[in-house]
Amino acid sequence: MSNLDAPLLSIKNLKVIFPSEMGVVRAVEGIDLSLRPGECAAIVGESGCGKSVTSQAIMRLLNSPPALMQAEELSFDGHDLLKMEENELCELRGRDICMIFQDALTALNPVMTVGRQMDEIFLRHQKISKKEAKAASINALRLVGVPSPERRYHDYPHQLSGGMRQRVLIAMAFAVKPKLIIADEPTTALDVTIQAQVLDLLKKLQKEHNTALILITHDLSVVAHMADTVHVMYSGKIVEEADLRSLFKNPWHPYTQGLLASVPKLDECATRFVQIPDQVPNPMHKPAGCYFHPRCSYCTEQCREKMPPLVELEGGRKVRCHHPLK
Amino acid sequence: MNNHDKTLVKVENLKVHFPVKGGLPFTKKKFVKAVDGVSIEIHAGETFGLVGESGCGKSTLGNAILGMQKPTEGKIYFKDQDLNALPRKEFKDLRRGMQMIFQDPFSSLNPRFDVYHIIAEPMEIRGGMTDEEIRARVSELLHLVGLSDDDMPRYPSDFSGGQRQRIGIARAIALNPEFLVCDEPVSALDVSVHAQILNLLMDLQKELGITYLFISHNLAVVKDICSHVAVMYLGSMMETGETQKIFKRPMHPYTRSLLSAVLTVDVDNAPQRIILEGDIPSPINTPPGCPFSTRCPYAKEECKKSKPELTELEPGHFVACHFPMMD
Numbered sequence: 001m002s003n004l005d006a007p008l009l010s011i012k013n014l015k016v017i018f019p020s021e022m023g024v025v026r027a028v029e030g031i032d033l034s035l036r037p038g039e040c041a042a043i044v045g046e047s048g049c050g051k052s053v054t055s056q057a058i059m060r061l062l063n064s065p066p067a068l069m070q071a072e073e074l075s076f077d078g079h080d081l082l083k084m085e086e087n088e089l090c091e092l093r094g095r096d097i098c099m100i101f102q103d104a105l106t107a108l109n110p111v112m113t114v115g116r117q118m119d120e121i122f123l124r125h126q127k128i129s130k131k132e133a134k135a136a137s138i139n140a141l142r143l144v145g146v147p148s149p150e151r152r153y154h155d156y157p158h159q160l161s162g163g164m165r166q167r168v169l170i171a172m173a174f175a176v177k178p179k180l181i182i183a184d185e186p187t188t189a190l191d192v193t194i195q196a197q198v199l200d201l202l203k204k205l206q207k208e209h210n211t212a213l214i215l216i217t218h219d220l221s222v223v224a225h226m227a228d229t230v231h232v233m234y235s236g237k238i239v240e241e242a243d244l245r246s247l248f249k250n251p252w253h254p255y256t257q258g259l260l261a262s263v264p265k266l267d268e269c270a271t272r273f274v275q276i277p278d279q280v281p282n283p284m285h286k287p288a289g290c291y292f293h294p295r296c297s298y299c300t301e302q303c304r305e306k307m308p309p310l311v312e313l314e315g316g317r318k319v320r321c322h323h324p325l326k
Numbered sequence: 327m328n329n330h331d332k333t334l335v336k337v338e339n340l341k342v343h344f345p346v347k348g349g350l351p352f353t354k355k356k357f358v359k360a361v362d363g364v365s366i367e368i369h370a371g372e373t374f375g376l377v378g379e380s381g382c383g384k385s386t387l388g389n390a391i392l393g394m395q396k397p398t399e400g401k402i403y404f405k406d407q408d409l410n411a412l413p414r415k416e417f418k419d420l421r422r423g424m425q426m427i428f429q430d431p432f433s434s435l436n437p438r439f440d441v442y443h444i445i446a447e448p449m450e451i452r453g454g455m456t457d458e459e460i461r462a463r464v465s466e467l468l469h470l471v472g473l474s475d476d477d478m479p480r481y482p483s484d485f486s487g488g489q490r491q492r493i494g495i496a497r498a499i500a501l502n503p504e505f506l507v508c509d510e511p512v513s514a515l516d517v518s519v520h521a522q523i524l525n526l527l528m529d530l531q532k533e534l535g536i537t538y539l540f541i542s543h544n545l546a547v548v549k550d551i552c553s554h555v556a557v558m559y560l561g562s563m564m565e566t567g568e569t570q571k572i573f574k575r576p577m578h579p580y581t582r583s584l585l586s587a588v589l590t591v592d593v594d595n596a597p598q599r600i601i602l603e604g605d606i607p608s609p610i611n612t613p614p615g616c617p618f619s620t621r622c623p624y625a626k627e628e629c630k631k632s633k634p635e636l637t638e639l640e641p642g643h644f645v646a647c648h649f650p651m652m653d
Binding site for chain 2: 046047048161162163164191192193194195196197199200218219220221222224225248258259260262263264265266272273274275276277279280
């Protein structure tokens with residue numbers, strides 16, 4: 001890229017709906033996102049808030065039907081993803097945009113050795129021989145810290161531990177040096193100690209290769225050590241958007257505040273855990289007004305009636321709330 | 327709590343070994359040493375935390391305490407009765423007082439049963455209740471866990487993860503158990519729902535006086551709800567004692583690394599993390615000395631040769647390490 005400030009990925013007003021016999025599920029309701037090369041943006045939210053659907057929409061992985069998607073703009077590195085044909089997209093996926101999935105055991109093919117799965121990426125996207133592909137795969141495994149990669153190359157996924165499998169997925173994602181990686185809950189299935197290892201590895205590789213990263217998670221403590229900017233999603237809409245530091249220092253949306261408070265802390269002594277009451281609304285029957293108002297402790301008459309717009313306040317921070325907690 | 331000092335569950339030098347299939351004939355049979363000599367005592371009314379990475383044997387220990395797994399060696403006492411020496415009939419009566427909450431609320435509820443049948447099943451199996459009594463009890467249990475009567479005819483697929491876990495809890499407490507094994511009850515749920523389920527468990531304990539064995543891999547969760555904690559690694563106990571003491575001054579290098587691996591939301595002062603190299607070794611070929619010696623940053627020659635015993639280094643604080651960190 002000649003211009004460093006030009007966004008690598010630009011999304012404007014992305015909407016995804018799933019029509020069904022029982023009603024329409026509005027999974028994503030107008031999302032804007034822009035990402036520069038080498039930047040890490042986090043999308044945070046509870047299950048069912050539309051964060052995974054967003055990532056699949058970016059990769060154009062949603063099957064239609066049942067999904068219907070619409071956007072004013074969806075461009076990646078000068079390509080208009082909305083107008084691309086399926087075969088062009090196939091070229092792009094895996095070479096320029098890669099994805100790291102949550103559950104490494106289901107993301108890997110169980111009847112193929114790890115090595116062959118990795119070779120496929122190189123053979124598909126680079127013009128090299130099988131022998132060279134094998135060397136490249138072993139090297140990629142070594143880079144992510146898999147011990148004795150020559151032996152592991154011949155192992156099947158079930159022979160590896162959970163942390164090791166996640167490392168293999170990361171190795172596969174970084175294999176052909178993509179420009180953008182989407183990591184969908186990369187460490188949720190892992191233990192705390194392995195989670196720390198994997199996150200450090202992900203961050204190191206991202207910085208080394210200057211890859212843009214979209215990190216999708218429900219855990220704000222994962223975000224704290226990875227992201228540059230944070231987008232908090234609730235029920236299909238972005239409710240707060242800010243750089244990492246200001247969001248964690250003073251969250252303006254009551255939902256962000258609740259999410260932050262619900263992370264268990266080691267250094268504080270609590271007799272009760274802070275909880276956000278109730279749960280995410282059913283996507284088929286979203287409440288009127290602000291979607292968060294039934295769970296919000298600052299809710300007023302205005303919140304029950306009118307959905308607040310996402311407004312930009314000082315410092316480039318955006319918040320969707322009638323009464324931001326400033 | 328009035329009977330806080332009474333021991334409810336006692337585990338003595340428990341070993342659970344699983345034979346490994348295959349191997350050549352006439353060679354020595356291999357065993358997975360899932361639990362290798364663990365002793366714990368759980369007092370009535372308390373919450374006992376069991377912490378460790380996956381594969382350290384914490385779930386196997388929980389299963390063995392409930393009699394779902396026969397121990398290779400060692401004894402388990404529930405209310406001073408040796409569980410594995412009891413005749414089947416008496417064991418069944420005693421077992422009613424011990425129930426379990428499972429980790430994954432998506433696979434632990436029968437998808438073809440509605441909520442009413444899921445919760446009523448334990449009472450139907452025990453018998454001695456009329457249909458009206460069971461219905462009244464199911465309704466009472468649903469209210470206790472924060473659901474309503476309207477949920478009775480619905481199926482598990484209609485509920486979110488947190489609500490399903492509530493159904494699992496209602497089922498577990500249906501027969502008024504005295505002891506509950508909670509096997510990672512929140513790790514399959516969103517962080518925002520963790521607090522709801524943990525608060526519910528604490529409220530139930532206050533109301534019904536249930537004793538918990540709380541199995542988890544996250545020390546931050548255990549800290550606030552448990553009075554005693556045991557840290558396990560590769561089937562052995564590394565450190566155990568009163569929660570406050572262990573969190574104030576962890577002495578085992580493994581406990582320290584576990585503590586440092588807990589992610590925080592503090593963006594300014596990220597704690598100095600001790601990141602362990604590699605994975606937990608295979609429980610088939612456990613290292614001869616200290617089980618942790620292969621990953622321990624402070625391991626010395628001695629650690630590789632002899633296994634350290636669990637010793638009381640301060641009152642109510644036991645550590646199994648040759649070189650405990652006393653600073």
